[in-house]
Amino acid sequence: MIQVNLSNIRPFIGLPYEAALAPRLHIAHKHLQQGDGVGSDFTGWVHLPEQYDREEFARIKAAARRIQSDSQALVVIGIGGSYLGARGAIECLCSANYNLKKKNTPNIYFVGNGLSSDQLSEVMELLEGVDFSVNVISKSGTTTEPAVAFRFFRRMLEDKYGVKGAARRIYATTDRARGALKSLADSAGYETFVVPDDVGGRYSVLTAVGLLPIAVAGVDIDALMAGAADMMTVCAADDMASNPAWQYAGARYELYRGGRKIEILASYEPNFRFMAEWWKQLYGESEGKENKGLFPASVEFTADLHSMGQYIQQGERHLLETVVRFGASAHENPVPYDTANGDGLNFLAGKPMDFIRQQAMDGTLLAHVEGGVPNIILQAGQINPFTLGELIYFFEYACGLSGYLLDVNPFDQPGVEAYKKNMFALLGKPGYEDLRAQLERKLGR
């Protein structure tokens, strides 16, 4: 279970807000549950942990086993929601150093999420002499970054294994029926998985989009889904007292309304870094429209207490902090005793690292609240697939509620088109000639 502790936002909120906000949360909640709010075409994720396609789920596990057996590496091609969830979950559950570790599962390389030429070359170099497979993830198959990357890695596979051999190593996660990638996959004979029509990219980590790479890394995806299903039941509660998503969404909304403009997501686990990136997309893309929305930022403590810590403690007072705390670590690591005690730390000798971390968390909490930063604590269980499934669903559900509280459509991303359109025009894509001429004038070319 996830516990939302709001006692450290009280000093920053004048009056009780829960009673006033509950009716609005109730409406938002009903919209999510019944799929009848703004953007409701994209609320398939709400009941997903219960209603997912079992047959496809079994195929995902079978494909993961096949990749594990015939590949030393999996290249995952995708951007945005087709990238961050899988990377976040793998780093969180298996380590940010996953690829470095000795293990009996393939290395996983994420590509097609940018346009760096040198990064592309580097991954191609890392694959030299390595048996690998590709999971290309794109609803349409025409998004520039992944589509370009797929051209490179498909060619590599075909050069290495021949066209037919390559086809057996390419797994396409794409539209159920339409689109460039679906057509190609059908004609070339790639195994395909579905990006559901009613689940937007940033809510898609628990579909094949995230599940295939996560399963290849050896994660128990049954447990991941079970955690999400569990949280789905919890989040179905229609009241503030028993619904942690209501509590989180309500608190951050109230703080935003009171002038907090930035939400910093903090964690004390370095392996959480990319889950925070996933969270940033989820909230930034859902809320950041119509000139509204908390700006989502993230820090990794205690490292960043020695970088962003100063600002958080004493900079502009426009911050709120949400801290994800996990249960006990897998390793105890009592601090070694040192006869000389030059560092003066023998008072910690024999204490487990978790004890020190706990005091750091509590000490930081009190310091930041004292410094004027409201703190929301999200207490999760030990890091494992079940807990992460809970956390993912919790954040998704609270995000849907948050968008509705803010009176925006939490499921579209109209602003993302602007750069794409400009890029297409400047690249000389047929059909964009007028815009191109306009933009080139602006650029003084």
Add this chain to the structure above:
Amino acid sequence: MIQVNLSNIRPFIGLPYEAALAPRLHIAHKHLQQGDGVGSDFTGWVHLPEQYDREEFARIKAAARRIQSDSQALVVIGIGGSYLGARGAIECLCSANYNLKKKNTPNIYFVGNGLSSDQLSEVMELLEGVDFSVNVISKSGTTTEPAVAFRFFRRMLEDKYGVKGAARRIYATTDRARGALKSLADSAGYETFVVPDDVGGRYSVLTAVGLLPIAVAGVDIDALMAGAADMMTVCAADDMASNPAWQYAGARYELYRGGRKIEILASYEPNFRFMAEWWKQLYGESEGKENKGLFPASVEFTADLHSMGQYIQQGERHLLETVVRFGASAHENPVPYDTANGDGLNFLAGKPMDFIRQQAMDGTLLAHVEGGVPNIILQAGQINPFTLGELIYFFEYACGLSGYLLDVNPFDQPGVEAYKKNMFALLGKPGYEDLRAQLERKLGR
């Protein structure tokens, strides 16, 4: 050279500000050059690229060669300024996948920058059967995170090589004369390098603090220093037209004054991620005090155009964006031609990746400016040690100026003590008994 392009902030600034700001920049500049402003005890970095200790520099290179010859891994123990600069430079110049790559230099693991027990165990596991050395970096030797980590890794070394053998593999970067680590190093016979008294942590990457790990990774640190020295000369110019640091500091100050509260540092190179973290410490810790300062955030494009892009395009209009652009990539990677052209991208076939990236940069620039986000472009050269040296000095110098413009001491970090003090008290450190009782009451323990 670094070119600061400010043409995309003009639409957001009503009147020319340069003439009004120049006299204040002149004063700030004189304070930095003459070392007579607030916090001037910590301006040793200003002339460092010219005045550094050549004898020690030679010892750093010799130590790096020794580590390269007798170690397959280097464990770097440090936090904050004793961590981010080295990691940033190594990732930027050698890749974020440095440890994964085939190479003839040691793997480098950064530890002691947090309190995660599982991360600690993981690095210890990665070191099993591996010859390694340790570079422990701490001015005092008593900062909790690195001091605790050092206890673990020193023990590992001593168990493996004996006390004397371990001593030959430990390199201490610490105070010139005083402190727990200096005493221990002297009595145990570790080779030591100096954290200068007049250079604060976040400005220390070009001292032994950053240089030893960077050199171990095989980076040409002569070129790094040469780039910094070059930029030092450029930044010595006492006028807006020829000093890029004046231009950058002036523009961001003016935008901040006009209501921009968040500066997003963007780059199109994934390997720049940790240089952005270094930059966040530099600016956040220098400016974030007295309830002032731009909140520093970072994004990695184009990946984050598919996550934070929506917010940047259409969210709250409190943002400014600073984009670091680098020169040509090392690899060309023309896009493969595809007869079927299912993705419709044959209009890009044969075009190098850099061409596509360039259009993405320009298209994004126009989109974000159109959306209401002022953009500062920092055009640097190709990524190499010289360029990075330039960039580091440029950012440092502009940061010193920025602090003075803001009327704060850019070289202290009084707020960082708050969490440390609370943590010490809660950990039961002798001498903190009263505070401990107070805090435990607050925590309801």
